[in-house]
Amino acid sequence: MLHGTMLRFIAPLLSCLLIPVALAAPEHLLRYDQPARKWVEALPLGNGRLGAMVFGGTASERLQLNEATLWSGGPREWNNPGARAILPKVRAAVFAGRYQEAGELCKQMQGPYTESYQPLGDLRLDFGFATPVTGYERTLDLDRAVATTRFKVGDATITREVFVSAPDQVIVVQLGTDRPGSLSFLATLDSLLQHESPGVGGAALVLRGRAPSHVDPNYIRNTPQPVRYDDGGGMRFEIHLEAVVDGGTVKGEAAALRIERAHRVTLLLTAATSFNGYDQPPARPGRDAAALARAALTAARARPYADLLARHLADHQALYRRVSLDLGDTPEVGPLSTIARLTRFAKGAADPGLATLLFNYGRYLLIASSRPGGQPANLQGIWNDLIRPPWSSNYTININTQMNYWPAEVANLAECHQPLLQFVAELAANGRRTAEVNYGARGWVSHHNSDLWRHSAPVGDGSGNPVWANYALSGPWLCQHLWEHYAFGGDREFLRQAWPVLKGAAEFCLDWLVEDGHGHLVTAPAASPEVGFITPDGVRGVVTHATTMDLSIIWEHLTNTIAAARELGIEADFASRIETARARLLPLRIGKRGNLQEWAEDFLEQEVHHRHVSHLFGLHPGRQITPATPEIFAAARRALELRGDDGTGWSLGWKVNFWARFHDGDRAHLLVRNLLRPVGLDDGVRYGPGGGVYPNLFDAHPPFQIDGNFAFTAGLCELLLQSHLGELHLLPALPSAWPTGHVRGLRGRGGFEIDLAWRDGALQEATIRSRLGRQLPVRYGSHTTSLTLPAGGSASFGPGLTRRD
Numbered sequence: 001m002l003h004g005t006m007l008r009f010i011a012p013l014l015s016c017l018l019i020p021v022a023l024a025a026p027e028h029l030l031r032y033d034q035p036a037r038k039w040v041e042a043l044p045l046g047n048g049r050l051g052a053m054v055f056g057g058t059a060s061e062r063l064q065l066n067e068a069t070l071w072s073g074g075p076r077e078w079n080n081p082g083a084r085a086i087l088p089k090v091r092a093a094v095f096a097g098r099y100q101e102a103g104e105l106c107k108q109m110q111g112p113y114t115e116s117y118q119p120l121g122d123l124r125l126d127f128g129f130a131t132p133v134t135g136y137e138r139t140l141d142l143d144r145a146v147a148t149t150r151f152k153v154g155d156a157t158i159t160r161e162v163f164v165s166a167p168d169q170v171i172v173v174q175l176g177t178d179r180p181g182s183l184s185f186l187a188t189l190d191s192l193l194q195h196e197s198p199g200v201g202g203a204a205l206v207l208r209g210r211a212p213s214h215v216d217p218n219y220i221r222n223t224p225q226p227v228r229y230d231d232g233g234g235m236r237f238e239i240h241l242e243a244v245v246d247g248g249t250v251k252g253e254a255a256a257l258r259i260e261r262a263h264r265v266t267l268l269l270t271a272a273t274s275f276n277g278y279d280q281p282p283a284r285p286g287r288d289a290a291a292l293a294r295a296a297l298t299a300a301r302a303r304p305y306a307d308l309l310a311r312h313l314a315d316h317q318a319l320y321r322r323v324s325l326d327l328g329d330t331p332e333v334g335p336l337s338t339i340a341r342l343t344r345f346a347k348g349a350a351d352p353g354l355a356t357l358l359f360n361y362g363r364y365l366l367i368a369s370s371r372p373g374g375q376p377a378n379l380q381g382i383w384n385d386l387i388r389p390p391w392s393s394n395y396t397i398n399i400n401t402q403m404n405y406w407p408a409e410v411a412n413l414a415e416c417h418q419p420l421l422q423f424v425a426e427l428a429a430n431g432r433r434t435a436e437v438n439y440g441a442r443g444w445v446s447h448h449n450s451d452l453w454r455h456s457a458p459v460g461d462g463s464g465n466p467v468w469a470n471y472a473l474s475g476p477w478l479c480q481h482l483w484e485h486y487a488f489g490g491d492r493e494f495l496r497q498a499w500p501v502l503k504g505a506a507e508f509c510l511d512w513l514v515e516d517g518h519g520h521l522v523t524a525p526a527a528s529p530e531v532g533f534i535t536p537d538g539v540r541g542v543v544t545h546a547t548t549m550d551l552s553i554i555w556e557h558l559t560n561t562i563a564a565a566r567e568l569g570i571e572a573d574f575a576s577r578i579e580t581a582r583a584r585l586l587p588l589r590i591g592k593r594g595n596l597q598e599w600a601e602d603f604l605e606q607e608v609h610h611r612h613v614s615h616l617f618g619l620h621p622g623r624q625i626t627p628a629t630p631e632i633f634a635a636a637r638r639a640l641e642l643r644g645d646d647g648t649g650w651s652l653g654w655k656v657n658f659w660a661r662f663h664d665g666d667r668a669h670l671l672v673r674n675l676l677r678p679v680g681l682d683d684g685v686r687y688g689p690g691g692g693v694y695p696n697l698f699d700a701h702p703p704f705q706i707d708g709n710f711a712f713t714a715g716l717c718e719l720l721l722q723s724h725l726g727e728l729h730l731l732p733a734l735p736s737a738w739p740t741g742h743v744r745g746l747r748g749r750g751g752f753e754i755d756l757a758w759r760d761g762a763l764q765e766a767t768i769r770s771r772l773g774r775q776l777p778v779r780y781g782s783h784t785t786s787l788t789l790p791a792g793g794s795a796s797f798g799p800g801l802t803r804r805d
Contacts, residue, residue: 023139026329027356030140030338030697032056035149039064039385040680040694040704043140043147047166048371048419050271051382054162056138056149061125063162063173068375068382069275070237071452072215073115074282078457079437083109087439090543091514091524099533099541106470106525106543109438110460114451116215117378117393119385120271121191121207121239123173127184129153142364145316156182165312166371170300172308173267180247180263187257187267189239192387194229197255203243205257208290210283211235218388227387235282236274238289240297243267266305270296278426278454319367322412323745325359325716327352327738339695342678352738355672355716361697362407362713365706366416370404375452376419377404381706390703395423395450397474398529399612403650403707405481406621406657406714409488410721412745412753417485421498423454424478428501431456431475435508443507446475448529467542468530472512473523473550475505476557480621483560486567487749490772495564503571506561506578509554513581520586522546522600523554531610533603546586546600552618552625558582559624588618588625588632595639596625596632609644611651613658616640620657623724637662645670649679649691649699653711660718660733668719669735675699675712720756723748727777728787730756730801731763750774762799769794 023029035056036042042053042064051066086108093102136151149160156179164171177183187205189197195209213233216226241257243250248262259265272293274286300308330351333341338357345351369381379400380393395401401420408417431444434456439445447458448471460469482498485491513521524545532542558578565575591602598605598615616636618624625636640658645667647655652675659668677692679700691700691708699708720743722729728748742757751772757765763780773791777784783801796804 024141024143026334027325027353028142028360029357030142030361031336032138032339032695033136033337035136035138036696038680038695040698040700041696043138043696044365044368044381044383044698045140045145045147045162045164045171046368046382047164047169048367048369048374048382050164050169050171051369052162052164052171053383053385054147054149056147056160058133058136058151058153059127059129061127061149061160063123063171064383064385065120065123065171065239065269065271066382066384067120067237067271067273068369069273069452070118070120070211070235071115072118072212072234073451073453074213074233074235075279075453076112078111078455079434080109080111080457081437083438083458084440094524094543094545095517097535099535099539099544102525102543103466103541106466107460107462107464109458110462110464110469111457112461113217113220113459114392114394114449114455115453116217116387116451117380117384117389118211118215118235118387119192120237121189121193121195121209123171123241123267123269124188124190125175126186126188142360143317143320144313145320145364145368153182155179158183163309163312164368165300165308166315167311168300168303168308169270169296170308171269172300172305172312173269174264174305175262175267176264181261183248183262183265184260187241187243187259188255189241191239193237194234202252203245203250203257205241205252205255206290207239209237211237212387215388215392217392218386218390233283236286236289237271238293239269239271240293241267241269242297242301244301268297268300270294270300272296275452278452279429316367319413319415320363323363323743325356325741325743327356327741329353338697339678342676342693342695345673346677350737352741354676355738358676358693358697358709359713359716362709363411363413365709366404366407366411366413366713369706370408370416370419372415372418374419376401376423377706377710379705379707383706390701390705392449392451396448397446397450397478398448398468398471399614399654400650400705400707401450402477402481402621403654403714404710407710407717409484410717410747411713412747414485414489414747417481420478420481421485423450424482425498425501427454427456427478428475428504430454432504435511439511441508441511443504443509443511444475444501445472445508445512446478447471448474465530465542466525467527467532470525470543471527471529473509473553476509476553477617479505479557480560483564484749486564488747488751490751490774492567496568499564499568499570502557502561502564503574505557506574509557510578510581513554513585516546516586519584521581521584522586523550526550528598528612528614530612531598531614532606533599534606535601535603540606544599544601544603548588548596548598548615549617551585551588552615552622555582555585555618555624556622590631590635593638593642594635595642596635598639608642609646611648613640613643613651613654616658620654620661620718626725646674646690648701648705649675649693649708650701650705650711651708652691653699653708653715656712656715657718660715660722663733665719665733665735666737668715668733669737672712672735675708717746721746721748721754723750723752727779727784728752728754728768730754730766730778730780731758732779734758734761736761748776750776752776763797763801764799765804766797766801767794768797
């Protein structure tokens with residue numbers, strides 16, 4: 001038994017526990033008056049590797065835990081040598097108009113499904129309060145990245161604060177009471193995965209386990225063994241927990257820690273896996289998970305609590321405080337819970353601060369789920385509580401993974417982009433073999449899904465719908481992120497290192513394109529994710545040739561690759577070849593409804609209001625469809641009108657970005673309202689037929705997909721600033737619902753940082769800082785000026801872009 005020790009914790013705890021930190025402003029605070037009863041009500045914390053969902057219980061508390069490298073399976077052979085012989089048959093069927101036959105043939109080109117992201121475990125605290133609690137409050141302070149639970153039991157106030165430190169790689173739980181000696185509880189660790197508790201020593205607890213060797217996707221039904229453990233296979237992991245008590249005792253008993261009569265307790269939790277690289281088996285040889293977790297715990301234990309907290313705050317706020325936004329406030333919402341605000345807004349009340357909160361939440365989630373040196377945010381960021389999560393919680397790379405990173409550059413979180421950029425390079429390494437084996441093509445290819453192991457082949461196992469499973473152009477789309485990172489930051493050395501990946505994706509595009517017999521280059525097979533078509537003869541299909549999305553992605557990638565070659569002054573002959581190929585792409589077409597066609601032929605959609613709006617890629621995130629092409633621009637708008645203003649959560653987020661590019665802020669704000677619909681409240685209320693947000697503001701597809709959170713943050717940036725057309729366009733689509741406000745710290749392409757303030761819907765002040773010293777036009781409304789600044793220089797403007805300096 002260990003009595004109250006480590007007195008260096010006492011003074012910091014007194015200041016942090018007994019004097020509560022003031023509540024954050026409403027635009028930085030998620031607030032609730034009851035514990036979470038469902039996972040989508042719990043509050044997310046993370047450091048890019050470790051994740052925790054905090055439920056805020058009273059008699060018992062649960063922290064559901066994740067580690068970003070804990071996945072099922074390992075590297076394996078997923079390529080399909082037989083696909084190469086099938087490809088000519090698919091193309092023959094497509095050009096003969098035998099679309100259903102083409103779809104069935106495509107299934108023969110598929111390979112196995114990806115692996116699944118796994119839950120790590122649970123930390124449970126059992127307090128056993130018999131007395132009802134009063135004064136309950138549960139909050140997540142986005143500015144501090146701290147979740148707090150506070151309530152009274154009798155005359156004792158109980159406080160719990162939780163944060164996940166990136167500098168120290170530890171989850172910290174601080175518990176305290178203002179009644180000395182009144183804090184007693186039992187701490188246990190558990191996991192849904194195979195595990196054991198090898199015993200405890202004093203104030204420490206260990207859980208050791210392994211992940212399955214394979215997990216089938218949740219949508220695969222009637223499989224005899226969807227979760228498989230093979231002897232010797234599967235990722236190893238360990239969780240280490242230690243308690244530091246003040247004024248009480250702690251002892252280990254039966255795979256638990258019992259704390260009695262304490263005044264304050266600090267729990268330190270670390271975890272690690274045996275992951276040793278995307279191309280290495282996860283078990284043998286693997287990293288020593290025990291040694292990694294133990295080392296992190298030893299290092300954290302050596303720091304006073306105040307030091308752990310200060311280091312966490314400095315790290316988080318250095319990223320979070322780069323951008324600030326004010327869209328106007330509504331004083332009456334100040335004391336309301338987040339759920340009450342959502343319900344109030346859904347009924348038509350004004351609350352511009354709710355949009356500010358969701359904007360800040362997206363930035364917070366990216367900081368919490370994606371850090372340099374780690375894994376990219378997956379379909380659920382880093383948070384997952386299921387062995388078979390929706391869509392395997394993998395990397396869905398026909399839009400969703402890309403969408404996760406739309407805000408990274410413009411919202412001033414370029415470092416958080418790094419895990420995706422590294423992911424693309426690793427995926428390209430595997431994708432080179434897939435291109436060769438499956439298609440006999442040069443360069444590299446990836447498809448619809450990927451995972452920790454950088455799965456690059458088409459999934460489906462011979463039965464997946466080709467409308468998603470055989471999608472073959474995720475690689476060029478992912479490469480857009482490499483170019484955008486350069487366009488915003490101007491790091492020429494980064495671009496030089498990225499060149500082989502950019503060139504490889506372009507080489508695949510050249511080999512994937514075929515002649516259409518009329519002088520144009522097209523893709524075949526091609527599907528528009530994830531929408532089926534109906535021919536004029538009433539034939540239903542999904543596979544054809546030359547979808548608008550395919551052609552737009554290839555146009556975008558070839559354009560970026562040409563620009564990269566010229567920026568670097570290399571491979572002029574290759575740049576010339578792809579420029580020639582770009583000029584021969586089948587032009588975008590306008591259909592009989594005045595809409596941008598989704599397919600080369602003027603087919604109808606099987607589902608006109610489908611969540612995917614793939615054919616508008618050239619509008620956003622691409623830059624092919626602009627006001628400079630007015631007929632296509634108008635046709636794209638008509639296509640978006642036909643899709644409608646509803647959809648899943650992430651689809652609504654994408655539509656906010658579309659309407660921003662159309663410079664229609666009020667139409668975009670309608671989508672903002674739809675996206676902020678409360679979904680999954682305990683009273684069963686669900687406003688409207690589409691998606692929205694859960695009580696903890698996670699995006700509701702439904703189910704939870706984090707991409708909608710990131711799409712919203714990016715979309716709000718697009719409403720206030722656009723730079724994709726070689727100019728800084730200020731307030732291009734300001735909604736009338738936000739007549740007065742300001743934003744600080746947004747980034748524009750070309751190395752610019754921008755602050756804006758507006759009143760009564762009109763620009764009042766703009767400050768532009770240049771990091772690279774480049775020239776760029778600045779536009780506001782009908783006003784345009786040319787801006788030339790030295791590196792490190794700045795310029796200020798007043799109403800009508802009048803220069804102030």
